[in-house]
Amino acid sequence: MVADSTVVATRLTETFVAEVKDLPITPEVIDEHGRAIYETYLDHKVLVFRAQDIAAGVFAKFGTIFGRPEEHHVIKLRHPEEPTLTYLSNQDEPGRNKEMKTSGQGWHSDYSYKLVPASATMLHGLEIPANGGDTLFANAEAAFADLPEERKAYLRTLRVRHQYRWSPNREDPWARWKYIGAEERRKTPEITHPLVRRHPDTGRECLFIQPHVIGSVVGIEGMEESESTALIDELIAHITSAPYTYRHKWSPLDVVVWDNRCLLHSATTKDLDERHVRRLLRLTTHGQPVTPSLPEVGHSRLSAQSGD
Ligand SMILES: O=C(O)CCC(=O)C(=O)O
Ligand SMILES: [Fe+2]
Numbered sequence: 249m250v251a252d253s254t255v256v257a258t259r260l261t262e263t264f265v266a267e268v269k270d271l272p273i274t275p276e277v278i279d280e281h282g283r284a285i286y287e288t289y290l291d292h293k294v295l296v297f298r299a300q301d302i303a304a305g306v307f308a309k310f311g312t313i314f315g316r317p318e319e320h321h322v323i324k325l326r327h328p329e330e331p332t333l334t335y336l337s338n339q340d341e342p343g344r345n346k347e348m349k350t351s352g353q354g355w356h357s358d359y360s361y362k363l364v365p366a367s368a369t370m371l372h373g374l375e376i377p378a379n380g381g382d383t384l385f386a387n388a389e390a391a392f393a394d395l396p397e398e399r400k401a402y403l404r405t406l407r408v409r410h411q412y413r414w415s416p417n418r419e420d421p422w423a424r425w426k427y428i429g430a431e432e433r434r435k436t437p438e439i440t441h442p443l444v445r446r447h448p449d450t451g452r453e454c455l456f457i458q459p460h461v462i463g464s465v466v467g468i469e470g471m472e473e474s475e476s477t478a479l480i481d482e483l484i485a486h487i488t489s490a491p492y493t494y495r496h497k498w499s500p501l502d503v504v505v506w507d508n509r510c511l512l513h514s515a516t517t518k519d520l521d522e523r524h525v526r527r528l529l530r531l532t533t534h535g536q537p538v539t540p541s542l543p544e545v546g547h548s549r550l551s552a553q554s555g556d
Contacts, residue, residue, distance in 0.1 A: 252284030257292055263390040264511075265494045266292035273300050273310050273503060282313040289314065289368070290449055293511055294385050294494065297503040300372065304330045307372050307503070307529055314368035314505060315533030327529070336371065338381070338517050338526045349522070352515035354459060355386065355488055357508045358532055361412040361464040363439050363548045367535035369513075370505035376498045377524035382516050383496045384488075389454040389510040391487040392444065400453075403483075404541045406443040408457055409466035409551050412436035438551040440469050442540035447509050453541045454510040459484050469551070487512060498526075509535065 254277075257266035268288065271277060278285075289295050302310075308330040311317040317332035325344070327333035335341070338349045358366035371383075392400065412432075445456045458465050460480055467476035486492075496504055506513060520526060537548040 252281055254281050255284040255288050257288045257295070259292065260296070261494045263492060264293040264387045265296070265385065266294070267296040267298065269298075271297060273297060273302050273306060275306060275309060278306075278309050278313060286313050289505060289507065293387065293389070294496075294504065294506045296496065298499060299501050300503045301501055302372070302503075304333055304529060307370075308332050308531065310503070311368075311370060311531040311533060314370070315535070318366070318532050318534050332531055334530050336526075336528045336530050338520055338522060338524075350515065350518045352383075352513070353518045355384075355484060355512040355514045356458050356464070357388075357456065357512055359508075359535075360441065360456070360458060361410045361436055361439065363550075364537055365441075365535050366508045366532040368505055368507055368533045370503060370531050372529040373498045373500055373502045373504075374529060375525045375527040376500045376502070377520065377526055380516065380520040380524060381498060381526040383498070383504065384514040384516065385494045385496065385506060386488045386512040387492040387494075387510070388456070388487050388512055389447070389452055391489075391492045392453055392455045395486075400444070403455070404442075404444045404453075405545060406471075407440045407469040407545065408443050409438055409440050409469050410464050411438040411466050412464055438466060439548060440551045441538040441548045442542075442545045443468070444541040444545075445509070446539045446541050448536050448539060450510075452510070455483060455487060456538060457483050457487075458512060498528075 255268060255271060257268050259266050266288065285295070304327055308317065311332060319331045320326050320334045325334045327335070336351065358369050395403070441456055443455065443457055444453050446453055457480060460477060465480060467473060468479060471479070517526060540546060
């Protein structure tokens with residue numbers, strides 16, 4: 249419900265994603281229409297703004313519409329003037345691990361391995377190749393809503409174990425064992441979140457699950473591994489099936505903002521030839537501990553298995 253005729257959103261898929269047309273992001277627009285932009289974002293989950301030739305400072309201010317912008321914990325990744333901004337790049341950049349060139353590859357919700365995961369994430373396309381480097385989105389709220397009632401009731405009772413890019417196999421190319429040390433592992437203990445979360449603004453229920461290794465998910469709490477893997481695979485296949493997904497093809501100067509509390513997303517930079525430069529500015533906002541659908545299932549907490 250948006251009582252503001254300046255913010256006009258055109259829906260791009262059946263269940264989510266809208267383009268906000270003819271709205272240049274300026275400090276005045278942010279001050280005057282920030283609330284309406286936020287409500288439009290709640291309605292559509294992903295908002296696309298085209299042709300935004302804006303300074304880094306304006307993009308940083310835009311981020312404040314969607315919560316409290318977070319400074320990246322890795323200081324050298326921060327924008328020199330705007331500490332809440334970082335760069336995404338598929339190029340070799342000084343001081344970065346090679347893995348960062350394809351970060352975000354595979355379905356995930358940002359920082360789900362933290363007790364307080366990200367709320368919104370937004371990107372501003374600075375250099376965009378003619379083809380490739382699309383970002384994929386999946387609607388975990390609509391996917392949950394379409395499940396049979398009995399299945400929903402069962403899923404509401406479960407919790408999921410998460411750990412920062414966990415892998416049972418240290419040779420696994422997706423795992424971060426290669427470049428996180430003992431200290432970083434201590435700082436990212438295993439935690440659990442409810443599998444079905446309630447969106448803090450809309451009150452609607454969403455599945456909060458990601459693929460096993462890519463999404464930092466260890467498994468379903470208290471469930472035998474094969475059963476847990478089968479359930480995760482089934483849910484991911486459902487959420488990421490065609491009716492619930494959108495592929496964003498970037499144009500230079502696009503701004504895209506999405507709600508991690510009810511979506512999954514994935515980069516596709518791994519398939520992009522490095523000769524085609526892709527650079528974007530990125531900002532995330534601080535979220536809330538994950539609220540369960542059923543209060544008795546409990547909020548996010550340290551896992552009983554933590555501290556190994
Ligand atoms: O590069 C992309 O398309 C998305 C990267 C990503 O996952 C993120 O910025 O959180
Ligand atoms: Fe991401």
